[in-house]
Amino acid sequence: MILLTTLGYIMIILGSLFLLLGALGIVRMPDLYNRIQAGTKATTLGALSSIIGVGLVNPNWFFKTLIIAIFIVLTNPIGSHSIARSSYKSGLKPELQSEIDEYKPENIQDERSDLR
Amino acid sequence: MLNFVFVLIFLALILSGFRFFKGPSSSDRVVALDTLTTIISVLLVTSSLFFDNYILLDISFVFAALSFTSVIVISRYLEGGNS
Amino acid sequence: MNFKRFITTLIIYFIFWLAYTTSLAANEIIMGIILSTLLSVFTYKSFSQKNPENNIVVRIINLIKYIPVFIIEMVKANLDVARRVINPSLPINPGIIKISTDLKSDYAKLFLANSITLTPGTLTLDVKDNNLFIHWIDIESTDKDIQKNLISGKFEDLLGGIF
Amino acid sequence: MRFRDYLSLFLVIILGFIIFQAFDGTIDNGLNIKQFGEVNLSERTSIHYINKDVNNESTQIIYNESKNPESGSANYVTSIIANYRALDTLGEITVLFIAAAGLAFVLGDHNKNNAFASDASFIVKIGVKILFPLLFLLGIYIIIHGHLTPGGGFQGGAVIATAILLKFLAYKDYKLNHTGLTILESFAGISFLIIGLIGLYTDGSFLTNFLANGTIGTLFSAGVIPIIYILIGIKVGAELSGIISNLINA
Numbered sequence A: 001m002i003l004l005t006t007l008g009y010i011m012i013i014l015g016s017l018f019l020l021l022g023a024l025g026i027v028r029m030p031d032l033y034n035r036i037q038a039g040t041k042a043t044t045l046g047a048l049s050s051i052i053g054v055g056l057v058n059p060n061w062f063f064k065t066l067i068i069a070i071f072i073v074l075t076n077p078i079g080s081h082s083i084a085r086s087s088y089k090s091g092l093k094p095e096l097q098s099e100i101d102e103y104k105p106e107n108i109q110d111e112r113s114d115l116r
Numbered sequence B: 001m002l003n004f005v006f007v008l009i010f011l012a013l014i015l016s017g018f019r020f021f022k023g024p025s026s027s028d029r030v031v032a033l034d035t036l037t038t039i040i041s042v043l044l045v046t047s048s049l050f051f052d053n054y055i056l057l058d059i060s061f062v063f064a065a066l067s068f069t070s071v072i073v074i075s076r077y078l079e080g081g082n083s
Numbered sequence C: 001m002n003f004k005r006f007i008t009t010l011i012i013y014f015i016f017w018l019a020y021t022t023s024l025a026a027n028e029i030i031m032g033i034i035l036s037t038l039l040s041v042f043t044y045k046s047f048s049q050k051n052p053e054n055n056i057v058v059r060i061i062n063l064i065k066y067i068p069v070f071i072i073e074m075v076k077a078n079l080d081v082a083r084r085v086i087n088p089s090l091p092i093n094p095g096i097i098k099i100s101t102d103l104k105s106d107y108a109k110l111f112l113a114n115s116i117t118l119t120p121g122t123l124t125l126d127v128k129d130n131n132l133f134i135h136w137i138d139i140e141s142t143d144k145d146i147q148k149n150l151i152s153g154k155f156e157d158l159l160g161g162i163f
Numbered sequence D: 001m002r003f004r005d006y007l008s009l010f011l012v013i014i015l016g017f018i019i020f021q022a023f024d025g026t027i028d029n030g031l032n033i034k035q036f037g038e039v040n041l042s043e044r045t046s047i048h049y050i051n052k053d054v055n056n057e058s059t060q061i062i063y064n065e066s067k068n069p070e071s072g073s074a075n076y077v078t079s080i081i082a083n084y085r086a087l088d089t090l091g092e093i094t095v096l097f098i099a100a101a102g103l104a105f106v107l108g109d110h111n112k113n114n115a116f117a118s119d120a121s122f123i124v125k126i127g128v129k130i131l132f133p134l135l136f137l138l139g140i141y142i143i144i145h146g147h148l149t150p151g152g153g154f155q156g157g158a159v160i161a162t163a164i165l166l167k168f169l170a171y172k173d174y175k176l177n178h179t180g181l182t183i184l185e186s187f188a189g190i191s192f193l194i195i196g197l198i199g200l201y202t203d204g205s206f207l208t209n210f211l212a213n214g215t216i217g218t219l220f221s222a223g224v225i226p227i228i229y230i231l232i233g234i235k236v237g238a239e240l241s242g243i244i245s246n247l248i249n250a
Helices: A002-028 A032-057 A059-089 B002-022 B026-050 B055-080 C003-021 C026-047 C056-086 C106-117 C144-162 D003-023 D041-051 D076-084 D086-107 D122-144 D153-170 D178-203 D225-248
Strands: C095-100 C122-128 C131-136
Touching (some): A002 A032, A002 B026, A002 C056, A032 A059, A032 B002, A032 B026, A032 C056, A059 B026, A059 B055, A059 C003, A059 C122, A059 D122, B002 B026, B055 D153, C003 C026, C026 D122, C056 C144, C106 C131, C106 C144, C122 D122, D076 D086, D086 D178, D086 D225, D153 D225, D178 D225
Antiparallel strands (some): C095 C131
16 A cells, blocks of 8 residues: 555656646747647656556555546647647748648648638 | 745746746746646645545645646647638 | 447447446346447448458457567657656657558557657647658658657557457 | 418417416416405515425435425525526527527528538548447436436536537537527426426426325436426426527528
């Protein structure tokens, strides 16, 4: 029991460290897409670790914390993908040095042919 | 022990809030909003441990769901703005 | 009515319900069975898969194999983020590349895209048919096969087994 | 006359009969119609609250053990909203109904184009497929556990409307069945009134908690409070979904 509690607290602290890392990444990264990457990865792992940690400290809540964690792990990448795609479509191009961009509108046929 | 965690989480909130207010483009603000809401969900879950109160878990779940929806709404809006 | 799909959906919804209530009182279980039956009558067609390739046992075994791989990749991704945050002047060579996938099922593609977003240095921008468009911080190779191995090689087989 | 006209007539007659029964003095509930001037208005409006004896409860109320405590709900905010101030809540859902009806009146026509020119991206579409039942079930859970955990009819209805909003965001061709929504909404409203009238009939006060309260903290407890909250949840969910549908298809 004491082992579970200790493990839980360690996971909570590690998780909050990752959350801080994600926030730092959002402030320090140079352009939008790098910020999205840093933010999503770090906050997702931070949230997963902290929330499961709470479930380990108090095992009665474990199932509930598990489903909150699953929900966050499922929705966070979807949300950040949605932001990235919409910013690309609205004209915010990433700073590319190597000029490799296979997602250019002219490279793929556009599905928005049915505009009103 | 949890006080230390709260300090870390508040630092993270302040940092992403900085990006939220500064962020040159609106997409940057949405990214910051996404991060802020995830951090607040975690804050609610850890608070439920701190106050030993089960009900904050429910609130955290609903908050996460609503913030996800808001992010999708805003990004759909940004995407449609240029069509 | 496809009975197998219906029952699978019902069981998944009932597990959701148990996780929400976190209680095994008889009242809650009765209520949960009634509600998940009602909800799955209306939504099982859009929720469940049409024709999964494997049977349920193989799928669960694959799921159990998939979770540690995923978590290890996620931790690696975070160490990578930490390296870049602490030293933002690291050489980056960003670009958007296209890789193709052999996965057929929609859910498998969704989980592949999410896994790629959460693994080091990559972010899925879009999925069109069998192609994934990926923003990669540091393009290590321009060869399609090596790219595919580096980015999605670890997940494809397992996800193909789950869905 | 069509079938629905007969149905409405039938319902109105039944409601009138219940009200008449409650006031005409055949049962002794302290509410018999008196001559004008003989009525003590303070008795009429607040008789049950003045006569209510809460100090008589000598034992402490214990979660999951006490039976039939005062108003019976573990979440006392719910006690206040759906029991002491249930009439006020009836007014609130009426306000929401009028707002939705006004919006539908102004925007009209559900067959216009969707606000979005295209579907959302593949990932959002498939993600919504998984998330929709998860959120819908969460809304139902919040509504049904309104007397045990935070939330209730209004909040759960809002979560259900959020799930439907996600469907609208993902699929540009998604349409709601407005006839079905209207039926659900009217059903919930009428049932709310009928429950109130049954309370008037049995205990002489509109919206009285006339069922047994059960053990505090279990799912089937608190008398009519969960039933009222389920009806409010259906009504709020249907109205908010209708508002979202009207605004997106405007």
